[in-house]
Amino acid sequence: MAKNKKLDIWKLMSIFVLVIYGLFLIYPLFMLLRQAIIGPDGFTFEYFMKFFSKQYYFETVFNSFKVSIAATLITLVIGVPLAYFYNMYELKGKTFLQVLIILCSMSAPFIGAYAWIQLLGRSGIVSQFIYSLFNFRLPSIYGFNGILLVLSLQLFPLVFLLVSGALKNIDNSLLEASKNMGCSGAKRFFTVTIPLCMPTILAATLLVFMRAFADFGTPLLIGEGYKTFPVTIYQAYLGEVGTDHSFGAAISVIAIVITALIFFAQRYANSKFQFTMNALHPVERKAIHGVKNVLVHLYCYIVVLVAFTPQLFVIYTSFQNTSGKLFVPGFSLDSYREAFDKVPNAIPNTFIIGIIALIFVIFLAIIIAYLVVRRSNRMNRAIDTLSMVPYIIPGSVVGIALVISFNKGPIVLTGTAVIMIIALIIRRIPYTIRSSVATLQQIPMSIEEAAISLGSSKMEAFFKVTVPMMKNGILSGAVLSWVTIITELSTAIILYNTKTITLTMSVYSYVSRGSYGIAAAFATILTVTTIISLFIFMKVTGSKEISL
């Protein structure tokens, strides 16, 4: 019996995807490790020793853990009740709230940091105002407090979005049943609702922790003396005083080990909470009255408005007149004019690099989703795992690994837009893969088989029937990939040059030079781009909500 041995098109696709990951993920990580353990005189642990022997370096790990854990807890404390109120009760202006929450999560964290510095910093508007009124100095915004404030307000929307998704999957009858058995109110929230959302809460915890741990724009701007781990990586690699690439590589390896450990710890915790939910009758929002109503509204609006303040402030200052680096009274479009003048290629770069990356992300994600869901074998499961690896590696590490691998040797890409695009694809594809996989799992195989039995080839069946059905799932991941692509800082800061500078990089470089007017103009353009992207997404998919 002749077995069908010929290479079918999907097997070729598997190999193609594996080669891509091999070249742009495994090879760079390997080179990173090599750089960390091979010194001028061969194999050495010198760079690792340097890290562990100096309190200064070692402390940054503790600092990072401290601030990340604190930020994660605060986001849970803020985000879970917000999600609960939002999904259980009838709120006034809930679409407006949701849009603001999404926007909060979608700006680059360092923009929040610099806005808060201007509001609450040493010469911040709010701190000055309070001082002049009460002769009272607000506690310092720099260091631990500031990082915590910025990260919490930046990251709680992730908890909100994920937990909202879980709450929508809770069947109303579960809540009714518990009420029927005498469990209601706060007791029900803690004994029924929270445990039902536990897998999602754990997922959110991991996501927030990883983001907080890897973020370095925020501590760089607002941390001052409070050094975190990613800042050390960045400074070892690009710092103004004495860069040491091998040391940078060694710290990067340590970073990967730490995040991997956390990832597996979360996996283990998650395996204790394995169950599936599918709401036949989703919970309907209830109207509430009286004091409770007022308090719930107050809570939601205060949280969201405080979180959105930095962006409002940035938009406001982008229209302010400036004199040198100072804001002066009066409004104009001068900052925009200057921004366009000084970095004319920021907008085109952002879109060209972003759109090319997005096209590859969508194309690869569809293929990977198909391979993972429909062709589960060892090779494709390996692809699945590989594709999630960048999810747990800090962006600056990805950037450093790519530079080490492609600044000399057979393929030289450093300094080109190509390497930035590759970094973005590798880093931002997991969102689109996850959403595509989830959607494809919902689509029965028989739909494709029906198309094949009606004369379509396998490829036609997939692209003509299944992909259109996956459209909304693909897009919901793609919009996240897109927004994170255009707001990407951590790899870009290592890989960019003046030719490939993007909007986010422009914001960053003008913030660090103290030209807040121009930075605000760039940041506003970024925010508007994000809003338009979300708007287009909602129009195309007809969905009113974004889920993670």
Place this chain on the structure above:
Amino acid sequence: MDVNIRINHAVKRYGDNTIITDLSLDIREGEFFTLLGPSGCGKTTLLRMIAGFNSIEGGDFYFNENRINDVEPSKRNIGMVFQNYAIFPNLTVEKNVAFGLKNRKLEKNIIEEQTTKFLELMQIDEYRDRMPDRLSGGQQQRVALARALAITPDVLLMDEPLSNLDAKLRVEMRSVIKEIQNRIGITTVYVTHDQEEAMAVSDRIAIMNFGDIQHVGTPKDIYQRPANLFVSTFIGRTNVVEGELKNIDGKIMLVLPGGFVIDVPTLKEEERKERKVICSIRPEEFILEADATEGLKATVDQFIFLGLNTHYYVHFENGEKAEIIQESTIDNVINKGSEVYLRINTKKINVFKEDGSENLVTGVKNDYEDYKNGVSVGE
């Protein structure tokens, strides 16, 4: 287009796990052929091998003279109806039905003509512009059937097409399917686990269990003369009663529990020897009369009046339980707790070897014996 499907020594393996070891079949031109069996028996696997969605690890599959083992599913010219209908949710009813025709790059007016013809045949042309999510289950089923038939396939394959419908629609749709199949005369392979459904639609049925075929025959043959004990218990209801063949005064008689002796006239001559046997007595093959004084002694536990028939649940002296169906009578005097003597319609009952593997009475028609032994009946 009359196509017969021949399968010689089919083998299906998943890894080291062999699902089908050696299976042969011959499905006749224009026949409505049903694969019937409990879940996990391999019936859907076999259907999907015919369709080309499952690989074939051994044996040969033929549509007439053409070996189809290596033919792409899209080139086999099959119409397939799936359990969940697999209607394209993003296309209208009309576009769903036209989908296969468009793949054949037919002329536009032919596509439209053919589409309309089948929409009308399935009585769904009023919904042609609707999206599938606005159709009921029965209507979706009609779309699926229209779509499968519109490409004028050589064979029609149906994988539990009615299992998602409610009981009433199921009965309605099975007569629709049967009628359409009759009218078009297309060779049809139908998979179901519902034996009543199989009896209602099929010309012939193959009873499957553990990846092997137990019996191939008409519904009547299978019901009345099942090839083995599994078939008799799977098709229709039956009471399994242990018995013994004994030589009584020079004649082989069947001794039932409690010592009740009957003569089974249909026993094969060559099997008439003393041995333990197992009997399958269907509920209607008992004769229950209140005034009978000899027979198989039983006590009535419960009776249920269902109009045409009355069902009695009884237990024998050895504790075994049985179900009896009798035509309802006006004067019913058999109450709960009554002791009764059951007589048996000896022409109808089936007697199997002690291990249930073979029927010992005459009249068993099992076409699978021929297929197994390589005699091709269809030609």
